Amino acid sequence: MQIPYTVAERPDTGVFNAKLGIWLFLASEVMLFGALFSSYILLRTGALAWPHGYTILNVPLATLNTVVLITSSITMVMSWVALRNRDFGKYRKYIGGTVLLGFVFLIIKAIEYGAKFEHHLYPSENTFLAIYFTLTGLHGLHVIGGMIVNAYFWGPGSKMWVTDPERFTNRIEVAGLYWHFVDLVWIFLFPVLYLL
Amino acid sequence: MSNTQASNGAHARIYVVVFVALLALTIVTVSLSYLHLSVFPSVLLALIVASIKGYLVSNYFMHLISERRLIYAILVLTGIFFLSLIFLPLSHFHDRVG
Amino acid sequence: MAHVAAVAHTGNHHEHPLGFLQKYIFSQDHKVIGLQYLLTSLCFLFFGFSLMMMMRWQLAYPGQPIPFIGGLLGEANAPGGIMLPEFYNQLGAMHGTIMVFLGVVPLAVGAFGNYVVPLQIGAPDMAFPKLNMMSYWVYFLGGVTMLASFLMPGGAANSGWTSYAPLSVIATMGQTVWLFGMVFLITSSLLGSINFIVTIVQLRARGLTFMRLPFFVWSQLVTSFLLLLAFPPLEAAGVMQLMDRLAGTSFFMPSGLVVAGEVMPYSGGGSPLLWQHLFWFLAHPEVYVLILPALGIVAEIVANNTRKPLWGYNSLVYAAIFLGFMSFIVWAHHMFLTGMGTVISTFFQTTTMIISIPSVIILTALFISLWGASMRFNTQMLFALAFLPMFGIGGLTGLPLGLAPTDIHLHDTYYVIGHFHYVVAPGTIFALFAGVYHWYPKVTGRMMNEFWGKFHFWGSLVCMNGIFMPMFVQGLAGVSRRLYDGGQQYAHAQGVFHLNEWMSISAWMLALFQIPFIINFFLSSRKGRKVESDNPWEATTLEWATPTPPPHGNFTVVPEVHRGPYEYSVPGHLRDYTPQHQPEKA
Numbered sequence: 001m002q003i004p005y006t007v008a009e010r011p012d013t014g015v016f017n018a019k020l021g022i023w024l025f026l027a028s029e030v031m032l033f034g035a036l037f038s039s040y041i042l043l044r045t046g047a048l049a050w051p052h053g054y055t056i057l058n059v060p061l062a063t064l065n066t067v068v069l070i071t072s073s074i075t076m077v078m079s080w081v082a083l084r085n086r087d088f089g090k091y092r093k094y095i096g097g098t099v100l101l102g103f104v105f106l107i108i109k110a111i112e113y114g115a116k117f118e119h120h121l122y123p124s125e126n127t128f129l130a131i132y133f134t135l136t137g138l139h140g141l142h143v144i145g146g147m148i149v150n151a152y153f154w155g156p157g158s159k160m161w162v163t164d165p166e167r168f169t170n171r172i173e174v175a176g177l178y179w180h181f182v183d184l185v186w187i188f189l190f191p192v193l194y195l196l
Numbered sequence: 197m198s199n200t201q202a203s204n205g206a207h208a209r210i211y212v213v214v215f216v217a218l219l220a221l222t223i224v225t226v227s228l229s230y231l232h233l234s235v236f237p238s239v240l241l242a243l244i245v246a247s248i249k250g251y252l253v254s255n256y257f258m259h260l261i262s263e264r265r266l267i268y269a270i271l272v273l274t275g276i277f278f279l280s281l282i283f284l285p286l287s288h289f290h291d292r293v294g
Numbered sequence: 295m296a297h298v299a300a301v302a303h304t305g306n307h308h309e310h311p312l313g314f315l316q317k318y319i320f321s322q323d324h325k326v327i328g329l330q331y332l333l334t335s336l337c338f339l340f341f342g343f344s345l346m347m348m349m350r351w352q353l354a355y356p357g358q359p360i361p362f363i364g365g366l367l368g369e370a371n372a373p374g375g376i377m378l379p380e381f382y383n384q385l386g387a388m389h390g391t392i393m394v395f396l397g398v399v400p401l402a403v404g405a406f407g408n409y410v411v412p413l414q415i416g417a418p419d420m421a422f423p424k425l426n427m428m429s430y431w432v433y434f435l436g437g438v439t440m441l442a443s444f445l446m447p448g449g450a451a452n453s454g455w456t457s458y459a460p461l462s463v464i465a466t467m468g469q470t471v472w473l474f475g476m477v478f479l480i481t482s483s484l485l486g487s488i489n490f491i492v493t494i495v496q497l498r499a500r501g502l503t504f505m506r507l508p509f510f511v512w513s514q515l516v517t518s519f520l521l522l523l524a525f526p527p528l529e530a531a532g533v534m535q536l537m538d539r540l541a542g543t544s545f546f547m548p549s550g551l552v553v554a555g556e557v558m559p560y561s562g563g564g565s566p567l568l569w570q571h572l573f574w575f576l577a578h579p580e581v582y583v584l585i586l587p588a589l590g591i592v593a594e595i596v597a598n599n600t601r602k603p604l605w606g607y608n609s610l611v612y613a614a615i616f617l618g619f620m621s622f623i624v625w626a627h628h629m630f631l632t633g634m635g636t637v638i639s640t641f642f643q644t645t646t647m648i649i650s651i652p653s654v655i656i657l658t659a660l661f662i663s664l665w666g667a668s669m670r671f672n673t674q675m676l677f678a679l680a681f682l683p684m685f686g687i688g689g690l691t692g693l694p695l696g697l698a699p700t701d702i703h704l705h706d707t708y709y710v711i712g713h714f715h716y717v718v719a720p721g722t723i724f725a726l727f728a729g730v731y732h733w734y735p736k737v738t739g740r741m742m743n744e745f746w747g748k749f750h751f752w753g754s755l756v757c758m759n760g761i762f763m764p765m766f767v768q769g770l771a772g773v774s775r776r777l778y779d780g781g782q783q784y785a786h787a788q789g790v791f792h793l794n795e796w797m798s799i800s801a802w803m804l805a806l807f808q809i810p811f812i813i814n815f816f817l818s819s820r821k822g823r824k825v826e827s828d829n830p831w832e833a834t835t836l837e838w839a840t841p842t843p844p845p846h847g848n849f850t851v852v853p854e855v856h857r858g859p860y861e862y863s864v865p866g867h868l869r870d871y872t873p874q875h876q877p878e879k880a
């Protein structure tokens with residue numbers, strides 16, 4: 001039994017299965033983060049007083065983290081380009097770099113969290129910190145998820161490059177779409193939580 | 197995936213340009229926040245910059261720009277529901293009795 | 295996650311025999327997964343119903359010890375066999391949760407969708423078989439989590455299936471477990487819905503254009519979109535409620551909340567209404583998730599047993615799509631009593647009235663399809679025929695709930711309970727029964743017993759109405775829902791209180807009438823009459839073109855479609871049905 005269109009595009013829809021699947025998944029992610037953004041707006045507009053993010057949070061560290069995540073996005077897309085150029089060595093370097101940058105992001109995030117806890121700023125302090133920790137925590141989980149996937153494709157998963165290179169390239173494209181989405185969410189989180 | 201080496205090279209160059217633009221916009225948005233504008237302009241500016249960055253990421257890194265109609269249709273649908281999820285509760289909170 | 299989405303079946307051309315575990319437990323075959331869903335969700339349905347049977351005792355005979363099982367419930371729940379109000383609340387919340395999220399949806403989508411959709415579109419399997427298997431097991435995990443919540447200190451969740459804050463935030467431990475259970479169930483639904491959409495869009499057989507899809511497939515497609523886009527906000531809300539309960543945040547906790555004379559230790563600043571918005575953003579589309587697959591099943595059975603094409607196939611399809619779309623912007627009709635201003639309330643009343651139009655179109659088209667037909671009154675057709683007026687009653691009684699002036703009086707009364715149970719119980723559940731009788735021969739190669747099927751039908755029909763019709767009367771008299779003594783202590787309930795006994799007896803009778811079904815269901819797979827052909831109902835859609843039961847991979851020849859789904863009694867054709875894969879007229 002063979003499931004059609006796992007590699008090739010279906011002529012009338014123009015996509016292969018996993019491509020459609022990942023976009024549907026991202027659509028649901030938009031609704032997930034959308035609900036949290038909606039909550040943020042409601043809580044903020046309903047609040048008597050709302051602190052500016054930069055009075056509580058560490059903007060320089062978060063800016064650094066933005067740069068880290070953007071950089072990881074370009075290494076991710078470069079790893080896909082490398083595969084399309086049939087350059088497996090380069091692919092390994094780029095995808096490995098993406099995973100490492102994910103680590104760096106998480107370490108910086110952990111430093112930020114640690115500094116908050118040191119000053120006894122917990123989620124229960126006020127609704128600003130509540131939504132800050134919830135949104136960044138959920139985003140952090142998405143980063144971890146993406147890192148696991150990318151690490152798999154860097155290591156054991158990359159065996160498929162030998163058996164089925166087309167399909168492997170597709171997989172990296174799909175993994176990339178997810179990773180860029182995680183970057184995209186951060187691009188909105190950063191100003192909303194830190195700068196406004 | 198019938199792209200030739202040359203067009204992949206062209207893509208790689210576009211990606212680098214986008215990357216630089218994203219870095220620049222990050223600096224812009226951070227600097228704007230140091231101006232300490234009042235709420236409305238600062239929210240507006242921050243959202244504009246973030247949207248441009250979002251546009252760049254989705255169109256180039258996620259190559260939406262050359263994606264199929266089917267994908268667009270799904271995203272438009274999601275966009276509509278996303279907006280209703282944001283604005284309908286908000287309008288309830290502004291139109292309350294008691 | 296991206297990785298999972300990318301994984302698809304690495305096709306094994308030569309069917310090497312699979313071990314027991316791979317074949318029946320961790321199977322990736324959509325038919326086995328469908329059956330797993332079927333058996334599991336039927337068990338949950340029965341369990342949810344059993345909770346209700348205990349509650350019905352308390353409503354009919356408040357304060358009297360429950361016979362037979364009263365002693366087994368434990369001193370903490372029912373001292374001396376007499377149900378405590380706290381326990382009643384747990385049963386009510388869990389009845390709603392289990393029926394909706396563990397019973398009907400997994401049965402309608404997980405079981406019927408999984409089994410039938412790939413067959414009807416001529417696909418060898420679902421697009422992502424591993425994802426499909428995961429979706430079942432995550433559902434199973436969610437179910438076990440929900441069941442385990444009864445063992446928590448303070449028992450299961452007791453804030454209703456709606457889990458309104460702030461009550462739910464300060465509720466006992468069971469609520470935390472409920473939230474974790476919901477996170478599992480939502481994850482399972484997401485995996486499933488992505489799989490369904492990709493399967494239907496990508497794996498249709500050659501020639502099977504969208505407007506040739508059986509209506510059942512359309513109903514599953516729209517349903518999947520609802521699950522995909524409506525569930526995530528509830529997941530977000532669930533995470534926030536978990537934060538409120540575990541990390542002490544105040545997303546849903548207002549400032550200065552005082553409970554039992556004590557100021558609650560929350561920083562405040564949150565909004566209970568926020569929970570309601572996020573909850574109903576899911577829960578309204580959810581009611582269409584409960585009804586659309588049922589409409590799909592009924593449409594298949596009506597066409598097959600009237601031996602006529604469905605009347606207005608195109609309008610059915612467009613109505614279903616429009617219904618799905620509109621269902622995202624009507625949710626706040628559940629919130630008219632939250633101090634809503636006139637502008638926003640008018641908006642939601644208008645959208646609610648608009649959404650009733652496509653529902654009426656679908657129902658009308660199905661009714662007109664009956665016109666002038668020489669029908670076959672087999673069991674599935676009886677259930678399908680009964681579905682139509684039952685769903686009609688449920689739908690029509692919903693209109694006054696969608697208009698604020700009337701809803702203000704009817705809100706949270708038994709009228710509401712009556713209304714939505716007409717939709718989901720003699721409505722959806724009947725359609726699901728019909729589906730079981732209809733597809734049983736394809737799955738097992740044997741027929742279910744017709745006599746006991748009809749017995750099951752007539753008994754269920756009478757009892758269902760016996761339970762739910764009086765609810766309208768009670769509700770109009772003003773009796774509130776969620777009262778643990780059925781309103782005994784209220785003056786306005788005195789005139790209608792006696793109906794409770796009658797309703798409860800009907801509920802227990804309903805249980806008795808399910809016994810022949812259960813026996814028929816299991817016994818017929820061994821002893822039932824063998825089908826003579828692969829297409830015992832002489833149907834037109836593709837699932838009947840497979841061997842019986844369909845093997846792994848489904849079709850022996852890759853099917854190609856040449857016509858629409860319901861070519862029954864076409865003039866000039868030899869037989870009164872022309873299967874979709876039949877090339878020329880015959």
Ligand code: HEM
Pocket residue numbers: 343346386387389390391393394398453454455456584711715718719723761775776777778801
């Ligand atoms: C056929 C047998 C059923 C009977 C006898 C029954 C009976 C009831 C009754 C009497 C209540 C009100 C309890 C109260 O307010 O104290 C109730 C609530 C409810 N039922 Fe059912 N029901 C049945 C089937 C279903 C099905 C099939 C579903 C869903 C698909 C369902 C979903 C619900 C929900 C969501 C509630 C509201 C729970 C709450 O208040 O939080 N029921 N049921």
Ligand SMILES: [Cu+2]
Pocket residue numbers: 577578581624625627628
């Ligand atoms: Cu509703």
